[in-house]
Amino acid sequence: MVKLAANLSMMFTELPFLDRFAAAAQAGFGAVEFLFPYEHSPEEVAGALKDNGLELVLFNLPAGDWAGGERGLGALPGREAECRAGAALALEYARATGCRQLHLMAGITTGLDQDACRAALVENLRHAADLVEGDGINILLEPINTRVDMPGYFYDTSAAALAVMAEAGRANVKLQYDIYHMEIMEGDVAATIERLLPVIGHMQLADVPGRGEPGTGTIDWPALFAHIEALGYGGWIGCEYRPVAGTVAGLGWAAPYLAKPGG
Numbered sequence: 001m002v003k004l005a006a007n008l009s010m011m012f013t014e015l016p017f018l019d020r021f022a023a024a025a026q027a028g029f030g031a032v033e034f035l036f037p038y039e040h041s042p043e044e045v046a047g048a049l050k051d052n053g054l055e056l057v058l059f060n061l062p063a064g065d066w067a068g069g070e071r072g073l074g075a076l077p078g079r080e081a082e083c084r085a086g087a088a089l090a091l092e093y094a095r096a097t098g099c100r101q102l103h104l105m106a107g108i109t110t111g112l113d114q115d116a117c118r119a120a121l122v123e124n125l126r127h128a129a130d131l132v133e134g135d136g137i138n139i140l141l142e143p144i145n146t147r148v149d150m151p152g153y154f155y156d157t158s159a160a161a162l163a164v165m166a167e168a169g170r171a172n173v174k175l176q177y178d179i180y181h182m183e184i185m186e187g188d189v190a191a192t193i194e195r196l197l198p199v200i201g202h203m204q205l206a207d208v209p210g211r212g213e214p215g216t217g218t219i220d221w222p223a224l225f226a227h228i229e230a231l232g233y234g235g236w237i238g239c240e241y242r243p244v245a246g247t248v249a250g251l252g253w254a255a256p257y258l259a260k261p262g263g
Contacts, residue, residue: 031236076120145181179224211242213243
């Protein structure tokens with residue numbers, strides 16, 4: 001059965017962050033994810049999860065000056081100390097909330113020496129993976145499309161992310177496979193998911209083009225969900241899309257996969 005997690009950085013954004021947990025539970029979600037929790041204490045986030053019976057399945061390590069355009073620190077030479085301090089901070093939140101998957105963002109590397117960027121990323125990835133291993137936590141890498149959303153991001157294909165994972169050589173490093181990004185960059189997502197399933201730790205979705213909810217673009221979601229179910233994927237799929245019709249109004253597509261709202 002497909003399991004959907006609400007992305008609270010993209011959905012229910014008409015509400016303050018801590019109020020979005022209740023809205024997600026009321027809509028029938030059993031789990032949530034988000035970009036960053038760091039504006040609130042670990043105790044506040046853990047309390048919002050507990051109060052609403054939700055599981056936290058993913059969030060990002062600190063990613064630098066997000067408002068200033070930075071999109072991660074992992075592949076930025078000279079920022080290793082900041083990246084590793086961020087990993088320690090993320091671990092505090094993961095321990096408080098029970099989250100078992102953390103995304104290490106590589107960053108925008110335009111104009112930088114790419115070999116140096118790769119070396120920094122591999123070492124930062126090894127450090128983060130070793131740091132969280134004893135807590136049973138995975139570190140995830142996500143290739144992000146550079147055509148529409150994030151020009152200059154260090155890797156934009158599943159093959160490029162897998163090569164970094166192989167070089168890092170850590171069993172608790174997994175692939176974060178975003179269907180939206182990979183449909184833009186690679187296409188043929190059903191076959192790719194089947195091929196990469198053993199290394200996929202988490203999936204996310206949005207329709208193409210536009211990054212709206214399923215049904216607003218060109219992807220055949222019923223067929224893709226049936227394929228994912230048939231493959232036996234047991235993880236969560238994060239709904240990382242921008243609602244076109246409003247979050248609740250646009251959830252008709254998800255009804256077969258959600259608990260009864262309010263139930």
